[in-house]
Amino acid sequence: xxxxxxxxxxxxxxxxxxxxxxxxxxxxxxxxxxxxxxxxxxxxxxxxxxxxxxxxxxxxxxxxxxxxxxxxxxxxxxxxxxxxxxxxxxxxxxxxxxxxxxxxxxxxxxxxxxxxxxxxxxxxxxxxxxxxxxxxxxxxxxxxxxxxxxxxxxxxxxxxxxxxxxxxxxxxxxxxxxxxxxxxxxxxxxxxxxxxxxxxxxxxxxxxxxxxxxxxxxxxxxxxxxxxxxxxxxxxxxxxxxxxxxxxxxxxxxxxxxxxxxxxxxxxxxxxxxxxxxxxxxxxxxxxxxxxxxxxxxxxxxxxxxxxxxxxxxxxxxxxxxxxxxxxxxxxx
Amino acid sequence: xxxxxxxxxxxxxxxxxxxxxxxxxxxxxxxxxxxxxxxxxxxxxxxxxxxxxxxxxxxxxxxxxxxxxxxxxxxxxxxxxxxxxxxxxxxxxxxxxxxxxxxxxxxxxxxxxxxxxxxxxxxxxxxxxxxxxxxxxxxxxxxxxxxxxxxxxxxxxxxxxxxxxxxxxxxxxxxxxxxxxxxxxxxxxxxxxxxxxxxxxxxxxxxxxxxxxxxxxxxxxxxxxxxxxxxxxxxxxxxxxxxxxxxxxxxxxxxxxxxxxxxxxxxxxxxxxxxxxxxxxxxxxxxxxxxxxxxxxxxxxxxxxxxxxxxxxxxxxxxxxxxxxxxxxxxxx
Numbered sequence: 001x002x003x004x005x006x007x008x009x010x011x012x013x014x015x016x017x018x019x020x021x022x023x024x025x026x027x028x029x030x031x032x033x034x035x036x037x038x039x040x041x042x043x044x045x046x047x048x049x050x051x052x053x054x055x056x057x058x059x060x061x062x063x064x065x066x067x068x069x070x071x072x073x074x075x076x077x078x079x080x081x082x083x084x085x086x087x088x089x090x091x092x093x094x095x096x097x098x099x100x101x102x103x104x105x106x107x108x109x110x111x112x113x114x115x116x117x118x119x120x121x122x123x124x125x126x127x128x129x130x131x132x133x134x135x136x137x138x139x140x141x142x143x144x145x146x147x148x149x150x151x152x153x154x155x156x157x158x159x160x161x162x163x164x165x166x167x168x169x170x171x172x173x174x175x176x177x178x179x180x181x182x183x184x185x186x187x188x189x190x191x192x193x194x195x196x197x198x199x200x201x202x203x204x205x206x207x208x209x210x211x212x213x214x215x216x217x218x219x220x221x222x223x224x225x226x227x228x229x230x231x232x233x234x235x236x237x238x239x240x241x242x243x244x245x246x247x248x249x250x251x252x253x254x255x256x257x258x259x260x261x262x263x264x265x266x267x268x269x270x271x272x273x274x275x276x277x278x279x280x281x282x283x284x285x286x287x288x289x290x291x292x293x294x295x296x297x298x299x300x301x302x303x304x305x306x307x308x309x310x311x312x313x314x315x316x317x318x319x320x321x322x323x324x325x326x327x328x329x330x331x332x333x
Numbered sequence: 334x335x336x337x338x339x340x341x342x343x344x345x346x347x348x349x350x351x352x353x354x355x356x357x358x359x360x361x362x363x364x365x366x367x368x369x370x371x372x373x374x375x376x377x378x379x380x381x382x383x384x385x386x387x388x389x390x391x392x393x394x395x396x397x398x399x400x401x402x403x404x405x406x407x408x409x410x411x412x413x414x415x416x417x418x419x420x421x422x423x424x425x426x427x428x429x430x431x432x433x434x435x436x437x438x439x440x441x442x443x444x445x446x447x448x449x450x451x452x453x454x455x456x457x458x459x460x461x462x463x464x465x466x467x468x469x470x471x472x473x474x475x476x477x478x479x480x481x482x483x484x485x486x487x488x489x490x491x492x493x494x495x496x497x498x499x500x501x502x503x504x505x506x507x508x509x510x511x512x513x514x515x516x517x518x519x520x521x522x523x524x525x526x527x528x529x530x531x532x533x534x535x536x537x538x539x540x541x542x543x544x545x546x547x548x549x550x551x552x553x554x555x556x557x558x559x560x561x562x563x564x565x566x567x568x569x570x571x572x573x574x575x576x577x578x579x580x581x582x583x584x585x586x587x588x589x590x591x592x593x594x595x596x597x598x599x600x601x602x603x604x605x606x607x608x609x610x611x612x613x614x615x616x617x618x619x620x621x622x623x624x625x626x627x628x629x630x631x632x633x634x635x636x637x638x639x640x641x642x643x644x645x646x647x648x649x650x651x652x653x654x655x656x657x658x659x660x661x662x663x664x665x666x
Contacts, residue, residue, distance in 0.1 A: 097410070
C-alpha cells in the first residue's frame with residue numbers, strides 16, 4: 001500500500017480554474033440536493049483570537065474517495081510575510097479508508113473550489129448580460145472569484161473596493177493583466193454596488209458593508225466572506241428585499257453565513273439551496289430585473305469534489321510522489 | 334516552506350511503546366486538567382453501516398504543534414485481508430498553521446497512544462502487585478494495551494478471552510514470545526475476571542461482557558473498547574460498585590464511553606478525569622482491595638502528544654522525506 005503526495009506546484013499546473021473543475025464543483029451542489037452527502041458540521045479548533053483550524057469533510061455515495069480538509073486561518077501570518085490561510089487535504093479511499101493521497105496544497109484547492117463555487121452561483125443566478133462586475137476586497141478570493149466568474153459570464157469591466165490603496169492598485173494591475181479587461185478601483189462601496197450587475201463580497205467583515213438601498217433591480221450579489229458566527233457583509237434587509245435568496249448549505253449559512261443575521265433582523269423568508277437548481281429539481285426562471293443573492297460558506301462536499309478531480313488530473317500525467325508503507329519515495333515523473 | 338512525510342516503518346523503528354512515549358501521553362491528561370487544551374467534539378463522517386471516519390484534534394497552549402488525526406474504521410476490510418482501522422495524522426505548526434508534517438502511519442500512532450493511555454490509567458489506579466492480567470479481545474489493542482501495561486506493572490501471567498479460538502491461540506503464541514511470560518487462553522470471561530487483578534477490555538461490543546458480581550475486591554478494569562454511542566463492555570452496576578471511577582474525558586465518555594449507560598441504569602456517582610491524578614491536583618490514595626475502573630475513549634490531546642513526540646524522534650535521526658512547496662522530494666537519510 002502506498003500514498004500519493006501532491007504539491008501545490010503540481011496542482012496549479014494541472015488543475016487551473018477551468019470548465020472541467022467548474023463542472024466538478026457544480027456536481028458537489030447536486031450531490032447535496034440528491035441526499036448523497038454525509039457531511040458533519042465543521043470541526044473548529046480555536047488556537048487564539050487570531051488563529052483557528054477548521055476541518056471539513058464529506059462522504060458522497062457513489063464517489064470512490066472522500067476528502068478531509070484541514071484549513072487554517074492564522075491572521076498574524078501577514079506580519080511574518082506568510083499568507084493567512086492555508087489547507088491540507090487528505091483523500092481517503094471510500095472502500096477501505098486508506099489514505100490514497102495527501103494534497104500539500106497550501107490552500108490552493110480550497111481557494112480554487114471557493115472561487116468556482118462563486119461561479120456556480122453566478123451561472124445559475126446572475127444576469128446573463130453583465131457588463132460590470134464589482135468586487136469588495138482585494139485578497140486571494142477577490143482574485144479567484146473574478147477569475148472563476150469569467151468562466152460563466154462575459155464582462156468587460158471590474159470595479160474593486162478595498163481599504164488599502166496599495167492593495168487596490170496591485171489588484172487592478174494584476175487582474176487587468178490576467179483578464180485583459182479594465183479593472184478600476186473605486187473609493188467607496190456604494191458607487192461599486194450601484195454600477196455593477198454582479199457584486200462579489202470577499203471580506204472578513206463583521207458588520208454590513210453593503211446597504212439595502214444601494215442594491216437596484218438586476219443586481220446579483222454573491223456573499224462568500226462570512227463563514228463563521230459573527231461575520232457579516234450584507235445588511236440583512238438586502239435578503240428581505242431580494243427576489244431570490246440562495247445558499248450553499250442552509251445548515252451552515254444559518255450558523256455562519258449571512259443568513260445568521262436574518263432572525264435578529266426579524267426576517268423570515270424562503271431561501272433555497274443552490275443544489276436544487278444545479279440538480280434541475282427546482283428550475284428557476286431567470287427574470288430580468290430581479291435581485292438575487294447567494295450566501296456561500298463552503299462545504300465539505302466541494303472539497304471532496306475538487307480533490308477527486310485533482311487526483312484524476314494528477315494520475316493522468318502520472319504526477320505526484322508515491323510513498324510506500326515501507327518509507328520509500330518514488331518521484332513519478 | 335516544506336513538509337516532512339513520515340511513514341509507518343520509520344515510526345515503528347523510532348517510536349516504540351517506551352517510557353518516553355508513555356510520559357508524553359501522560360502529559361496529555363495533565364494538559365486537559367490544566368485547561369490548556371482546545372479540543373472540539375470528535376467529527377464523525379458516516380460512510381456506511383460498517384465504515385466511518387472520525388477526526389480528532391487538539392491545540393494545547395504552550396505546545397508548538399497541533400495534531401489533526403483522521404482515523405478510519407472500515408470493518409469490511411478484514412474480508413479483503415486489510416486491517417479495519419487506520420489513521421493519518423497532520424501536524425500543524427501552532428504559530429503559522431503550516432502543515433509541518435504528515436504521518437502516513439496507517440494507524441500506528443493511534444494504536445500506540447491508545448495502548449499507552451491504558452498504561453497511564455493502570456499506573457495511577459491499578460494495584461501495585463498484580464500477578465495476573467486479563468484481556469478481553471484478541472485484536473490490535475489487546476496487544477498494545479498489554480505491551481504498554483508492562484511498562485508500569487510487573488505481571489507474570491496474562492489470561493485472554495476471545496470468541497475465535499484461532500485468534501486466541503495466535504494471541505497466546507505472539508504475546509507469550511513478546512513478553513516472555515505465560516499467556517493463556519480461557520474459555521469464558523467470568524474465569525478471566527475472577528482470576529485477574531487487572532482487566533482490560535478491548536472489544537467492539539455493544540452489550541456488557543463483564544457482570545458486576547464477577548468483579549472482586551482489588552480489581553482494576555480499564556475499558557477502552559467503547560468510544561461511540563451504543564458501544565458497551567461493562568455492566569453499569571460495576572460503575573456503581575466500584576470504589577473509584579475515572580475516565581479520560583467526561584464529555585466524551587458520557588456520550589460514547591461506558592459512562593453513557595450510567596443514566597439509563599439510574600446510576601449517579603462521582604467520576605474523576607485521569608488528568609486530575611496525573612497533574613497531582615487531586616492525589617488519590619491507593620487503598621488495597623479497592624475496585625477501580627477507568628473508561629477510555631481516546632482524546633485529541635493524546636494525538637497531539639504522541640505526534641509531537643514522533644516529530645521530535647524523527648528529527649533527531651534526521652528521518653522522513655522532506656517535500657518542498659515546489660514539489661521536490663528529498664530523502665533525509
